[in-house]
Amino acid sequence: MKILKSHFSYNKRQRNGIFFLLLIIIILQLVFFFVDFSSDEAENISPNKIVAFQKEMDSLHLVELENAIQKPQQFNPNYITDFKGYQVGMSVEEIDLLLAFRAKGDFINTAKQFQEVTKINDSLLVAISPFFKFPDWVNKENKPSIIVQNKNFEIKDINLATVADLKAVNGIGDVLADRIISYRSKLQGFSFNNQLYEVWNLDKEVAAKVLLKFQVIAVPTIEKININKATFKEVLAIVYIDYELTKKIFAYKEEVAEIQSIEELKKIEGFPLDKFDRIALYLGAK
Numbered sequence: 001m002k003i004l005k006s007h008f009s010y011n012k013r014q015r016n017g018i019f020f021l022l023l024i025i026i027i028l029q030l031v032f033f034f035v036d037f038s039s040d041e042a043e044n045i046s047p048n049k050i051v052a053f054q055k056e057m058d059s060l061h062l063v064e065l066e067n068a069i070q071k072p073q074q075f076n077p078n079y080i081t082d083f084k085g086y087q088v089g090m091s092v093e094e095i096d097l098l099l100a101f102r103a104k105g106d107f108i109n110t111a112k113q114f115q116e117v118t119k120i121n122d123s124l125l126v127a128i129s130p131f132f133k134f135p136d137w138v139n140k141e142n143k144p145s146i147i148v149q150n151k152n153f154e155i156k157d158i159n160l161a162t163v164a165d166l167k168a169v170n171g172i173g174d175v176l177a178d179r180i181i182s183y184r185s186k187l188q189g190f191s192f193n194n195q196l197y198e199v200w201n202l203d204k205e206v207a208a209k210v211l212l213k214f215q216v217i218a219v220p221t222i223e224k225i226n227i228n229k230a231t232f233k234e235v236l237a238i239v240y241i242d243y244e245l246t247k248k249i250f251a252y253k254e255e256v257a258e259i260q261s262i263e264e265l266k267k268i269e270g271f272p273l274d275k276f277d278r279i280a281l282y283l284g285a286k
Contacts, residue, residue: 074133076273077114078107079266088128094118107277109134135274158196158214159189169213171206180210186239189220191281224284227259240278245271259285 075084077098085095101108101117108114111129115122156165166177176199183199184190193215196207225234227249236246248268253259262285265271 074131076134077132078102079273079276089124090118090120094120133274155212155217156214157217158193158210159184159216159218159220161214165214166210169206169210171203171209176202176206183239188222190216191219191222192216195278222281224282227253227262227265227283227285230283235283238279238282240272240275240282261285 080088080090080095080098082095085098090098095118098108098114098118108117111125111132114120114129114132115125161181163174163177163181166172166180167174172180179202180196180199187195190196193211196202196210197204199207225238227235232246232250235241235249236243241249248270249265252265252268256264259265262280262283264285265279265283266273266276
C-alpha cells in the first residue's frame with residue numbers, strides 16, 4: 001500500500017499544475033464545440049465567378065506573351081549581316097550577292113534595287129521590304145522631280161563647278177551658288193551626287209536641276225582621321241558628327257581602349273546608322 005500511495009500522492013505544486021492542465025483541455029474542447037471555423041465566403045463563390053477569374057488570368061497571360069515576343073525593327077538593308085540575312089529568310093547565295101555589291105562601295109537606295117541585286121523572290125521582298133529604312137536623303141532623291149527629256153548636253157564635274165557655272169542653272173543665284181561651294185569645301189568634295197540634297201535651304205527640285213548638268217565624276221580623295229589618335233575637335237569638325245555624338249564616340253573609345261574597326265561605331269547607342277557611309281569617309285581605325 002505504501003508503494004501505491006507513493007505513486008498517487010502529489011504535493012501542492014503538482015496538484016495546481018494538474019488542475020490548470022485539465023482547465024486548458026476543457027476550454028479547448030468548448031471552443032472547438034461552439035465556434036464555427038467554416039467559411040461561408042468560400043461556399044458562396046459561384047462557378048461563374050471561377051470561370052470569369054480563369055478567363056481574366058488567361059488574358060493576362062496572353063498579354064505577357066505578346067510583350068515577350070520581339071517585334072520586327074526597321075533596318076537599313078545596306079548593312080545586312082550574314083546573321084541578319086538568315087533571320088529575314090535570305091539564302092546564303094542572296095546574302096553573298098548583297099555583300100559583293102556593297103564591297104564595291106555601292107549602296108542600295110530602293111526595295112526594287114535590293115531585289116535586283118540579291119535576286120530574292122517577290123514573296124520575300126513583300127515580307128521584308130516594309131521594314132526597310134533608308135536615309136532621309138535617299139527618300140528625297142527617290143521622289144519624283146524632273147524627267148530628263150533631252151540628254152544632248154555635257155555633264156560636268158560638280159567638284160569643279162564655279163559660282164558662275166552653278167548660276168547658269170535656273171533657280172540658282174549668288175547665295176545658293178556660294179552655299180553649295182561652301183558645303184562642298186566642308187565635305188572636302190562631293191563623294192555622292194545625293195550629298196547635294198544636304199545643302200541647307202536648297203529646294204530638292206532645284207537640286208535635281210543642278211544634277212542634270214553637274215555630277216560627281218572624279219571622286220575626291222579624303223584623308224581619313226585615325227579615330228584612335230584624333231582629338232575631340234578634329235572629330236567634331238566632321239560635317240556629319242555633332243557635339244553629342246562626338247562625346248559618345250570618345251566615351252566608347254575610352255571604354256574599349258582602342259577601336260579596331262570603324263564598324264564598331266555602330267554599337268554606340270544612338271549612332272545614326274543612316275549616316276554611317278558618310279562618316280566612314282572621314283574616319284578610320286588604323
